Amino acid sequence: MARYHLTGRTVLVTGATGGIGAACAHALHARGANVVLLGRDTSSLSALTRRLGPERALPLTADVTDQASLDEAVARAVHRFGGLDVVFANAGTAPTCPATLATIDAALFEHIVDVNVLGTWRTLRAALPHVVARRGHVLVNASVYAYVNGAANAPYAASKAAVEQLVRALRVELGTRGATAGVLYPGWVETGMSRVAFGGDPLATRMREAAFPRPFARAIGPELVAARVVQGIERRAAALTVPRRWGPVGALRGILNPLVDRALARHARLQPLLRQLEDDGRCRTLAPAADGAALSEEDPAKWG
Template identity: 70%
Template sequence: MPKYPLAGRTVLVTGAAGGIGSACAHALRARGANLALLGRDLASLTALARTLGEDRALPLGADVTDRTAVEEAVARTVDRFGGLDVVFANAGVAPTRPATIATTEEADFERIIEVNLMGTWRTVRAALPHVVSGRGHILVNCSVYAYLNGAANAAYAASKAAVEQLVRALRVEWGRCGATAGVLYPGWVETGLSRVAFGGDRLATRMRETAFPALLAGAVRPEAVADRVVDGIERRAAGITVPRRWQPVGVLRGVINPLVDRRLIRDTRLQSLLRALEGAGPAEDAPTHDVTPAAGRSPGPSAAVSRP
């Protein structure tokens, strides 16, 4: 499709207070976009807006689980900038520690679905008339967990798989009117949400190192994601994978996933870690690091990025 330049466009970013959201706000502003910054931490959003330029950035304190608040935020964006062209539905939460389906607290499971899936749906629904009328673009932060096995992380994986299907439907439904939709598939990213798997929780860290090959187990900085996001929006890309080394896994998921599931079932180290999660025995030795790397620079769930 023809290039979709961001200069002069208005972009709503949810989960904008930190992590991927904040990094993308800086990258979008550098391309000349007006920004509506939505999140729960209004103080952080206000500080970010000052950094970006208050004449071109509007902080909006709202929770994506509140339909009325999201609708009001969209209305304020349109009033301030005269329209809404692009939405980056980035808000999301992840478990603070791993848990199997048998041991996950019901409230924790439902909270993740409520924010990651229903929050995205509310954001898209509120913005839909404006984006469609302007033939704009919606990008949803989906994560590679949309197609990875969600063992010990099922609620998060389920929410991301559901969001991917939401975007696929949007892409077809909007095809006739010129509006577009895309999915962002980040791998591990250095944010507050990924801290649990990089030293924040010993079992989670050991599971990441056991289940993922070294090539895929490392994290990238949010700024690397942001660079790909702005390029992807301007290309109206259907999918953006960061880092690119995850792309073969996504493309070949139909072949790879059954093989991976079989390997994980037979992996004695991983199965030992899962038993330990359920209190059924100690974890067998598996490689681990006790020092947390650069992960965790962005505090709180409103950073709304992605573990994979």
């Protein structure tokens, strides 16, 4: 397939002010694209637009849990730039602390699924007719958690597995329409959302260190993800894994996952931490923010 050049294309990014979203907005804009920036924080959207320049950047306040706001944002983007070529469904959320399925608050679990799964579906519902009309591309931010065991992070892992399946179906359904779709699988990335497992929560940090071999426990900067996103869109790639060391894990998941699950179920370091987590009883409520509220990918990164 011929290279899909981004110069002059219009790209809509949800969760645009978060670590990955903002880095991708900069990279796409630098490639010559018009960028439509969707998020909930008006001041952060305005600041990002000032950095990019208002000529090819359109900030729009929208919430992926509200279909009407997404429909309106897409309509405004089409009115401003004449159409929509690419949609990057990037908005996502996760708990601010780990929790098991036995102890997590039901409202928190359902909120994560609502944002990550239904929010992606709502975004596609609003944007897809315009992307298909322009024979464009859809990219959805999943995670390596789409296939990595989600112990103590089950709603996030389940939601990422779900959006992977949405995109697999969509890519086939678009087969004769000229449009394409792909999945982004980032590993650990230096964003506000992942900060909980890198010192933000001591128990979550210890569980990450116990469960993930060292090469897979390291975080990368969002700029590396953004570079791969640009390359992937230009290649209309079906799958983008970053960093690349996660690629064999995803490719061999059918073999590796049963072995990993068995090992983690008996893990001498991880199992006591999971019991401690349940005894502590944290993340059992949706609020307050310091103990259980969801942290969005839209939130600015607070790293180090």
